[in-house]
Amino acid sequence: xxxxLQKALKSGKPSFGGWQMLPGSNLSRxxxxxxxxxxxxxxxxxxxxxxxxxxxxxxxxxxxxxxPVVRVADGQHWMIKRALDAGAHGIIVPLLQTVEDAKNxxxxxxxxxxxxxxxxxxxxxEKFAEQVENPKEISxxxxxxxxxxxxxxxxxxETASALDQIKDIAAVPGIDVCFIGPVDLGNSIGHPAxxxxxxxxxxEEAIETVHQATQAxxxxxxxxxxxGESAKAYGDRGFNMVNTMxxxxxxxxxxxxxxxxxxx
Ligand code: 3PY
Numbered sequence: 561x562x563x564x565l566q567k568a569l570k571s572g573k574p575s576f577g578g579w580q581m582l583p584g585s586n587l588s589r590x591x592x593x594x595x596x597x598x599x600x601x602x603x604x605x606x607x608x609x610x611x612x613x614x615x616x617x618x619x620x621x622x623x624x625x626x627x628p629v630v631r632v633a634d635g636q637h638w639m640i641k642r643a644l645d646a647g648a649h650g651i652i653v654p655l656l657q658t659v660e661d662a663k664n665x666x667x668x669x670x671x672x673x674x675x676x677x678x679x680x681x682x683x684x685x686e687k688f689a690e691q692v693e694n695p696k697e698i699s700x701x702x703x704x705x706x707x708x709x710x711x712x713x714x715x716x717x718e719t720a721s722a723l724d725q726i727k728d729i730a731a732v733p734g735i736d737v738c739f740i741g742p743v744d745l746g747n748s749i750g751h752p753a754x755x756x757x758x759x760x761x762x763x764e765e766a767i768e769t770v771h772q773a774t775q776a777x778x779x780x781x782x783x784x785x786x787x788g789e790s791a792k793a794y795g796d797r798g799f800n801m802v803n804t805m806x807x808x809x810x811x812x813x814x815x816x817x818x819x820x821x822x823x824x
Contacts, residue, residue: 647687
């Protein structure tokens, strides 16, 4: 059975989501009420979100029928474990460097025999309620059987090293999505983005290289962006998973517009 994000990815149509950087399960619910939103990334890398707040947000998002995806601070075993044990439908690992890193992400994300994830969280399985016919019947063993094939494993391609190794990274079994972080990728290759959506040619080329290599490996491509128009443009270009907005950007934009109108 597939979770909402995985179903959306398998549908062949672009899957659009949002990005939560501020803490709070009510904020998670507010974002989750956005019509047609497939997933929300709870950002524990750059966001102001602690481990317990991440647990609360994952629960709130899943309860709204939206897929909670956690961006962990780093690809360490315990960080991936915490996110998945909270019930995340997917994890995003930032700043991947090598094929070896990608293999470790898969190892840490999967129960044996594919990996070495430990089974024991009593919180993860209820977040998978919509995946089974009778939610009351969900057991730890059922979660164990479903999790390896349901959880979406996402690595960020945003370093020169990962760009060099993209073909081999995308080919790693168990890696589902290669997610481009344009800001870090631009910085790493020496062609920084001016702002989100304003990219020098070399960065545009790098983005396209990652997209093509990922698609050629039969995997899904994702990209961070901000704003409906650029999200639509990436969707039209064949990207499979696209961020549309962050909570902080939404607040600042809306406050800024109100202030501008008021001060006219
Ligand atoms: C990047 O653009 O580097 C990102 O990872 C987006 O948060």
